Amino acid sequence: MRLVVDLNRCQGYAQCAFLAPDVFTMHGEEALIYTPRAGEAQREQVARAVAACPVQAVTVDWADVPVAAEEAGGHGR
Amino acid sequence: MTQATLLQQILDYANRADPYPLYAELRRTPVTRQEGGVYAVSTYWEITGLLHDPRISSDARNRAPQAGAGPLPVVPQEETDLPPSFIGLDPPEHDRLRRLAMRPFGPPHTPRRVHDMRAELTRTVSGLIDAFQGRSEVDIVDDFAYPFPVTVICRLLGVPREDEARFHIWAEAVVAALDPDPVEGAPDRARAARRARSELGLYLAGLAEERRRAPGDDLLSAMTSGHGPEERLSPVEVVTTAVLLLIAGHETTVNLIANGVLTLLRHPEELKRLRDEPGLAVPLVEELLRYEPPVQLLPQRTAVADIDIAGTTIPRGAPIWLVVASGSRDPRRFADPDRFLPERPDNQHLGFGGGVHYCFGAPLARLEAQIALTELARRLGEPRLVEDPPPYRRNPVLRGPRHLRVAFDTLAR
Amino acid sequence: MAADGAAEVFRRRGHAVVVGASLAGLRAAETLREEGFTGTLTMIGDEPRDPYDRPPLSKQVLLGRVPADGTELPRRRALDARWRLGVAAAGLDLAGRRVRLADGEEVAFDRLLIATGARARPWFRESEAALDGVFVLRTADDAARLTRRLAAGPRRVLVVGAGFTGSEIASACRERGLEVTVAERGPAPLVGALGGVVGAVAARLQRDHGVDLRCGVTVTALEGDLAGRLRRAHLSDGAALDVDVAVIGLGAIRNTEWLTGSGLAAGPRGVACDAGCRAFDVHGIVTDDVFVAGDVARSPHPLFGYQFLSLEHWGNAVAQAEVAAHNMISSGLDRRPHLWLPAFWSAQFGVNVKSVGVPPLGDELVVTQGALAENRFVAAYGFQGRFIAAVAFDQGRWLDFYRGLIESAAPFPPAFTNLDRRTDGTRPVPADFPDPSLPTHGPTVTLSGYSPSERRLRFTPAPA
Numbered sequence: 012m013r014l015v016v017d018l019n020r021c022q023g024y025a026q027c028a029f030l031a032p033d034v035f036t037m038h039g040e041e042a043l044i045y046t047p048r049a050g051e052a053q054r055e056q057v058a059r060a061v062a063a064c065p066v067q068a069v070t071v072d073w074a075d076v077p078v079a080a081e082e083a084g085g086h087g088r
Numbered sequence: 089m090t091q092a093t094l095l096q097q098i099l100d101y102a103n104r105a106d107p108y109p110l111y112a113e114l115r116r117t118p119v120t121r122q123e124g125g126v127y128a129v130s131t132y133w134e135i136t137g138l139l140h141d142p143r144i145s146s147d148a149r150n151r152a153p154q155a156g157a158g159p160l161p162v163v164p165q166e167e168t169d170l171p172p173s174f175i176g177l178d179p180p181e182h183d184r185l186r187r188l189a190m191r192p193f194g195p196p197h198t199p200r201r202v203h204d205m206r207a208e209l210t211r212t213v214s215g216l217i218d219a220f221q222g223r224s225e226v227d228i229v230d231d232f233a234y235p236f237p238v239t240v241i242c243r244l245l246g247v248p249r250e251d252e253a254r255f256h257i258w259a260e261a262v263v264a265a266l267d268p269d270p271v272e273g274a275p276d277r278a279r280a281a282r283r284a285r286s287e288l289g290l291y292l293a294g295l296a297e298e299r300r301r302a303p304g305d306d307l308l309s310a311m312t313s314g315h316g317p318e319e320r321l322s323p324v325e326v327v328t329t330a331v332l333l334l335i336a337g338h339e340t341t342v343n344l345i346a347n348g349v350l351t352l353l354r355h356p357e358e359l360k361r362l363r364d365e366p367g368l369a370v371p372l373v374e375e376l377l378r379y380e381p382p383v384q385l386l387p388q389r390t391a392v393a394d395i396d397i398a399g400t401t402i403p404r405g406a407p408i409w410l411v412v413a414s415g416s417r418d419p420r421r422f423a424d425p426d427r428f429l430p431e432r433p434d435n436q437h438l439g440f441g442g443g444v445h446y447c448f449g450a451p452l453a454r455l456e457a458q459i460a461l462t463e464l465a466r467r468l469g470e471p472r473l474v475e476d477p478p479p480y481r482r483n484p485v486l487r488g489p490r491h492l493r494v495a496f497d498t499l500a501r
Numbered sequence: 502m503a504a505d506g507a508a509e510v511f512r513r514r515g516h517a518v519v520v521g522a523s524l525a526g527l528r529a530a531e532t533l534r535e536e537g538f539t540g541t542l543t544m545i546g547d548e549p550r551d552p553y554d555r556p557p558l559s560k561q562v563l564l565g566r567v568p569a570d571g572t573e574l575p576r577r578r579a580l581d582a583r584w585r586l587g588v589a590a591a592g593l594d595l596a597g598r599r600v601r602l603a604d605g606e607e608v609a610f611d612r613l614l615i616a617t618g619a620r621a622r623p624w625f626r627e628s629e630a631a632l633d634g635v636f637v638l639r640t641a642d643d644a645a646r647l648t649r650r651l652a653a654g655p656r657r658v659l660v661v662g663a664g665f666t667g668s669e670i671a672s673a674c675r676e677r678g679l680e681v682t683v684a685e686r687g688p689a690p691l692v693g694a695l696g697g698v699v700g701a702v703a704a705r706l707q708r709d710h711g712v713d714l715r716c717g718v719t720v721t722a723l724e725g726d727l728a729g730r731l732r733r734a735h736l737s738d739g740a741a742l743d744v745d746v747a748v749i750g751l752g753a754i755r756n757t758e759w760l761t762g763s764g765l766a767a768g769p770r771g772v773a774c775d776a777g778c779r780a781f782d783v784h785g786i787v788t789d790d791v792f793v794a795g796d797v798a799r800s801p802h803p804l805f806g807y808q809f810l811s812l813e814h815w816g817n818a819v820a821q822a823e824v825a826a827h828n829m830i831s832s833g834l835d836r837r838p839h840l841w842l843p844a845f846w847s848a849q850f851g852v853n854v855k856s857v858g859v860p861p862l863g864d865e866l867v868v869t870q871g872a873l874a875e876n877r878f879v880a881a882y883g884f885q886g887r888f889i890a891a892v893a894f895d896q897g898r899w900l901d902f903y904r905g906l907i908e909s910a911a912p913f914p915p916a917f918t919n920l921d922r923r924t925d926g927t928r929p930v931p932a933d934f935p936d937p938s939l940p941t942h943g944p945t946v947t948l949s950g951y952s953p954s955e956r957r958l959r960f961t962p963a964p965a
């Protein structure tokens with residue numbers, strides 16, 4: 012799965028870092044560092060983190076690595 | 089119905105089971121001056137605005153003496169009283185204390201602690217449900233929703249579970265002061281709460297001293313041993329923080345779980361879904377925090393400047409009540425606000441507050457509730473409410489059932 | 502109402518072409534589909550990979566926590582697009598409504614979105630830029646190369662330019678335990694973006710973390726050995742430094758060359774567009790079928806007197822892409838203006854830096870919360886008696902309050918009392934921005950006057 016955090020929205024509440032420590036870590040008090048591509052093993056914790064974010068700053072695409080090149084020829088996912 | 093009596097009605101115990109229609113009325117005017125000079129804020133955007141507004145204090149000492157606290161009694165601080173904990177302080181003291189308390193609990197220093205508690209939480213829940221064996225009816229509050237988080241916070245803090253009976257009385261007395269119902273002898277309650285808080289403090293100070301000499305891997309040990317000389321909690325700060333954590337971990341999650349069971353039994357189709365897809369617990373708990381939040385209002389804020397908001401000016405020194413339970417049902421923010429929709433998109437509820445005082449224990453409370461509700465849903469066969477509505481606690485701030493009798497046919501393993 | 506009909510026909514069966522398949526391009530494409538565009542959609546991008554996110558490149562990627570090719574952007578929805586990746590757009594025929602690709606193919610469009618962003622400004626002397634050990638950081642490939650080199654443990658890294666990217670690179674190097682020198686022409690890091698008062702905090706942060714920070718100097722030459730490997734750097738103060746890695750952080754250049762001669766108002770500061778994201782032509786007349794979004798756009802903002810703003814901000818790329826896409830399939834009154842209040846973040850030396858508004862417009866500053874000395878504060882910027890921006894170091898939760906003050910043009914300096922106001926927060930001080938005619942590295946907001954064609958704009962790319 013892939014994810015991105017809108018760090019303008021993010022207020023460093025660290026809910027994600029508590030609940031999905033393999034994917035989100037706090038760097039200092041407020042700066043968030045995360046892994047944009049997470050594996051199936053992290054799915055459950057990522058789901059918890061996404062739901063818990065008080066400002067809903069995390070966007071996830073649960074699909075695994077759909078490559079744009081595969082879509083060439085007009086096929087969507 | 090005048091606005092002045094609306095808040096009184098909300099506080100009236102007779103309306104405890106369903107305050108939501110009253111909130112809807114309150115929302116007609118987003119910010120209203122209530123009796124006693126309290127400004128009640130009831131709409132989503134105004135509440136979130138004020139939660140992030142640096143002109144709002146959480147420190148009661150900023151209240152204008154003549155302003156009073158509205159329905160909440162003002163009792164002068166006494167020498168023997170503990171100083172406020174960080175929930176009642178402002179930055180920079182608040183930030184410093186919260187940061188130090190966070191060190192042994194969460195990121196950035198201890199990021200895995202809560203995550204790694206899952207197995208233990210599940211074990212505790214299983215044990216409590218196992219004890220239902222041979223019964224056909226339980227009180228979800230006394231038999232489950234109360235003992236579970238208490239066991240957890242005790243273990244986390246390093247407080248012996250056996251002492252529960254002692255600090256339970258103190259904790260109840262402390263939160264009773266949050267009950268602003270004046271007919272029930274509020275000033276006495278406030279004084280009793282102060283005393284209880286001091287006694288609880290003394291008890292925890294004794295424990296902290298023991299932990300300092302023989303540290304364990306609990307928060308009390310970590311807070312007493314400190315982290316180098318430059319930044320550490322003073323002995324009094326350790327005590328006020330421990331008191332705060334013990335009470336906050338004690339008197340809130342119980343309501344989330346009890347409200348959750350009640351809500352699920354009122355929405356059997358969602359209960360069935362939860363049984364079939366345990367992952368639903370994750371968004372469902374968020375929706376519960378919106379729909380039946382354990383903390384209904386935040387009565388401790390004060391304006392430190394004149395604030396123009398929603399056509400009103402809140403004067404400097406005035407007490408402000410943020411009615412978060414109302415904000416979370418604001419139709420201008422949430423479509424269909426009075427419906428329980430476990431998979432509600434974009435659910436930025438106010439259940440844990442917001443801004444710098446955002447609930448410290450939220451990740452733990454979330455896991456506790458997710459595990460508790462999933463396991464109850466899975467194991468109780470044909471559960472049903474024995475009485476609806478159940479009897480509620482007096483407290484309008486920390487709202488939840490006092491008892492929740494649930495009958496069931498079978499108990500799965 | 503012919504125009505309305507045209508939008509409707511386009512929405513149903515038009516051909517939308519997006520040039521630039523990165524953040525803005527992807528989000529625009531998703532918005533087109535989200536809002537009911539059922540025509541054909543072609544995505545053209547010169548990078549041969551899935552759209553990916555750049556901010557992690559100078560942060561988690563350089564730290565080695567995330568691979569350089571591991572930042573692909575999540576999709577908000579399926580796109581059903583035709584992708585032409587790995588091939589650049591080389592020209593635009595406005596009248597014939599065609600994009601010419603570098604491989605000679607021509608792609609016809611009914612409506613076009615230009616989202617070609619920016620690229621790193623290279624080192625000004627080509628032979629030196631080609632030395633082994635000289636890097637820029639804009640793309641995933643750049644990040645992969647640089648990370649590999651950092652992992653190999655160079656003796657000293659030179660960062661040329663202390664804007665946001667340069668500062669983040671220095672931070673990552675220190676965290677990896679590498680020796681770093683930062684050379685900045687201005688008096689402090691981040692000075693072009695945040696001014697001298699806050700820049701001084703950034704300088705202290707760097708030094709406290711062991712960065713050899715040298716301000717007020719420029720790098721005059723990079724010197725290689727016989728094998729073409731970087732060995733030494735020469736500074737304007739006469740110093741010479743033995744370095745085996747130099748990262749050039751001299752800001753970005755808009756990718757507009759492919760539009761040269763197209764008749765669009767495109768130049769080094771970007772493609773000018775109106776508040777609805779429609780491109781201007783060289784005569785300052787707005788086009789109907791060409792839209793612009795992201796780093797490549799220059800658009801007027803009502804809060805800033807309708808001056809054109811060029812932004813290099815992640816949030817702007819997303820917001821502008823959404824508005825541009827919406828307007829591509831809407832007509833008349835349904836169109837929306839792009840009124841986004843500039844905002845960005847940066848993370849360096851363990852501190853979360855956040856900004857709203859346009860700090861470089863500020864003439865004065867008040868530290869309204871916290872203290873500069875503690876690296877935890879909010880600094881509010883005022884311009885002609887009103888709030889224009891606020892910058893927070895590890896105090897991001899308060900920024901929404903300041904956003905409101907900026908949007909309502911609240912009077913500055915603030916007359917109210919608030920929490921955590923210290924004594925040095927009682928009086929405004931000059932925000933201390935360098936003379937704007939001297940380009941520094943990394944003001945990521947540039948105000949560029951009122952003319953769509955940039956004719957009045959003097960632009961002097963300069964060495965560090």
Ligand SMILES: Cc1cc2nc3c(=O)[nH]c(=O)nc-3n(C[C@H](O)[C@H](O)[C@H](O)COP(=O)(O)OP(=O)(O)OC[C@H]3O[C@@H](n4cnc5c(N)ncnc54)[C@H](O)[C@@H]3O)c2cc1C
Pocket residue numbers: 520521522523524525526545546547548554555556557558559588589590591616617618619620638639640666756759794795796797812813814815816818844845846847848
């Ligand atoms: C290292 C780094 C760190 C950053 N950190 C932050 C941060 O912390 N906070 C923040 O707010 N912002 C940050 N940014 C800025 C942010 O990433 C940009 O604002 C954002 O990427 C802009 O998106 P865009 O789609 O407009 O442009 P780009 O991301 O530049 O994408 C443009 C795309 O178009 C392609 N292209 C160019 N010319 C052509 C052509 N002729 N034909 C086809 N394709 C073409 C390019 O190769 C590229 O793929 C950072 C940027 C970098 C590089």
Ligand code: HEM
Pocket residue numbers: 146174175176186241332333336337338340341344381382383386388438439440441442444445446447448449450452453
């Ligand atoms: C469902 C359970 C819970 C709910 C609904 C809840 C709700 C809240 C709310 C609304 C606040 C904000 C108070 C304010 O702004 O004035 C808060 C603060 C706080 N909560 Fe919780 N809480 C819960 C569980 C817990 C637990 C389990 C702990 C301890 C482990 C805890 C510790 C705290 C602390 C310490 C604060 C003060 C934070 C600060 O001032 O910075 N809470 N809680």
Ligand code: SF4
Pocket residue numbers: 016020021022023024025026027028035043063064065066067068069
């Ligand atoms: S939970 Fe949300 S706000 Fe908090 S750190 Fe994570 S992304 Fe940011």
